[in-house]
Amino acid sequence: MRKRVEKSSKEKVDKVDSGIEEEPSKTADDYQCSGNLELDFTELCKLLGVKKIPSVKMKQSKSVMEHNQSQTYLDSQMTTWSSEPCLEIELDNEDHDSVKAVKISGWKVDEMMLQVLSRTLPSLSNFQCLHMWRVGLMDCTFASLRNTVSLCSNLRKVVLDGNPLPEQSYHLLIGEDSMLTDLSLRNSRIGEEGARLIGSALSTVHAANKNLLSLNLAFNSIGDAGANHIAQGLRLNRSLLCLSLSYNQIGDDGAACLAEVLGPFALTHEEIVERRKLLIKGEQSMIQPSLVSLADSHEQPLSVRSSSSLDRLNKSAKNTTKKKDNPKKEEKPAPGQAAKKEDPKVAKKDDKVPRSQAGKIGGKDKNLPVSEQETVEVVETVIPLLDPGIVHTGGKVIHPGNTCLTSLNLSGNKLTEQSLKLFLSSLESQGENGLLRLSLNRNQFPSDCDSFLKIQEMMSLKDPLNKNNTGQMEDEHGEPKTTSAA
Template sequence: MKKRAEKPSKVDKVDSAIEEEPKPKTADDYQCSGHLQLEFPELCKLMGVKEIPSVKVKRPRILESRMTKWSPGRCLQIELENEEHNNVKEVKISGWTVDELMLQVLSKILPSLSNLLCLRMWRIGLTDGTFTSMKNTVSLCSNLRKVVLEGNPLPEQSYHLLLGEDSMLTELSLRNNRIGEEGARLIGSALSNPHSANKNLRSLNLAYNRIGDAGALHIAQGLRLNRSLLSLSLSYNHIGDNGAARLAEVLGPFALTHEEIVERRKLLIKGDQSNMVQSSLVSLADSHEPALSVPSNSSLDQISKSAKHTTKKRDNPKKEEKPAQSPAAKKEEAKVAKKDNKAPRSQAGKGKDKNLLVSEQEGTSPSQAVEVTVDTVIPLLDPGIVHTGGKVIHPGNTCLTSLNLSGNELSEQSLKVFLSSLESQCEGGLLRLSLSKNRFPSDCDTFLKIQEMMSQKHPLSKNSTSQMEDEYGEAKTSSPA
């Protein structure tokens, strides 16, 4: 008789069911795909956030102007590109405290937003500790270029960490953060010092702080060797004539300090050494003679064998027979010969071509070879630097195009320094200089001359004499009446 098939027991079924059940997700295992509206609340639950902020899509500006600028309650305002949910280009957080737990959520979800360009944070209650976590999150966002951090005073004033040499930010707003002299010193050093400089930041807004004259000196020091910053706002910072004069002096010719001269000499020595290496490489590439070396025994044997072989060929009067060629092949051979004859003419005598030749021998690509020949301008090696009266005179910072000093304590005394510096700027230099609401009459001669000069350098400024408020309430015009 056949045995009946054994049926699986109920215990086995229960065990298999337990094995098939997926394990609950944890925050560490959670993988963000860039869909912030869906993934943000899920990640908050996994992280144990009790009060989960809502996510609201930013409305068009026409409709938003009729509403309050900042949504009440705990929420994240986002702006989408082309109305695609996984294409967030701006995130705005305002009016509620972002603690360490929430920063852990943001540190996981913000870097997943590959198209995130702008992050706005207004009065979010940052501390020195949470600011460090936020700075690390900003550095993880590959395409983030604009950060607005306003209304967040920090005891240690460590805002300069966002301006590190490796920072990729191009726009930074630090309005209303109670930044004083120490914070200005750190920011000025981050902008530039004799040994390093920020190379990416284009716009810096420091309005409505407490920088004062002492802080303005540090900012001016940072502008000496910075060649990336185009727009700087120092409005409403209690800056007087002393600080404003130092800012104006940087725009015109100034004498290098001892530390800057020492660093300049080091750069010149490095440049001479690199030029010597390049010239030696070029000479090796141009020379057709092989490098001298001591022959080994095996190489001598090979040389003797090759010599015997050549003597046998010379003794044999018969020429080597070549295979018969068709007329078409002969024409191709003639074309190749013509190209070979033309090649040396294009390579002769030019320094760039020699450098390209060396790079090809070293196995680099043509694009890399071009980069070798192009020299980047270093401020301490500016060709306009001159030696006069025992001093080394730098032509000044002509890269800064917009400077806002409205709402400070400037008198006509500092305006004269600005006028002198602006007259010395031959090429480039300031196109906008906002000096409204200071301690000088609007009809004083120096101010009128500055206005006329600005209108000649930037014709559009003639049509922008009225005060226009941007979305933060700060004037953008260059030469108001």
């Protein structure tokens, strides 16, 4: 027995001396992703012991799709309904390290597969869109997916159509800190509770989502009560531009809540109290600017300028007057002041507006002086409870309404002509602002009713797609003139 023990110990010593000692097996935790999705995905699946590794397929280029549309349609149908699980990826260019979209459809994604995705997707530097259609998400796997989404710094669009969750916790994707701009939750059996949570995520008196631009909730079961919750979320939300509530069993009661928030509405007691707090906070910051913390000055909760902004405006005004009075004195800088040449660069950095507000300002800010650009930015950061259009009348505080929402789809619901009259009143109060598209087809009213025809006429005049890019002549009533052909 001693001889066997001594022999085995000698063999181990010989292996160490000869350098033949076996290296420890590599694990998934030790693997470092390279940014190549196809390589990393396959390798991590092996390390985690995935028995049947899904294949990775490239999405066809636009030139191939245009060359043979029918064949492309058949190929896409086969890819969608394929019995073999696969990842369909889209590249930003020919480089395999430039994956910008990942599509998973028609096969169940379990916890182990989500572990692989949680490692590979955040490593993609250009990853922008995640499409997961009918992948059998559950509450536990959805929590893992939500964490993965938060780790992808450039991910902006998420499609989770056909994934009903018992707890309906989709709202966790659009919290106050969410960077998503597009979210689609079609055919996910979202009911009143899910709509309530989503409405609260859009906005409350104390917080609001600031980045979501498009929300698709079509083909769910939101109903009148759910539509009321969504409308509550639209009261103080000023980022959402497109909302689809088509085919959601919404009747006149739910439609009335949505129409109300688009036009002037009375603030609730809680909203009035919060408005007073903001006004008091703003007055204190103007009277005692030295007591305002640096963090508060960056937040800019009010529409009034901070003391630093006023100082810069005053300095710029003094500088312009000096240039007009003594233009020659400004030609040569004083000794030791050569570093001031960098001031224009600093000013350019201060003039940048947030990403979510850039579309509203357009290209006008490029040719504006510093003072005017700062004024534009201050106007854009007005929060809803401090909207300059708020008025006091009849003992109530009336808000002008949500004019940021530009597209609302209510097709395929249970609206009658009673709802149309309310929408018509709200649209008239919005004037040229507000909705550009309002879809009301396939509801329970005759297509030739007066209110529907008036709404269609108003929308056709406001819809930018119906306007000629070269411009049209208008008559005295503001309607486009028609010219007869020669």
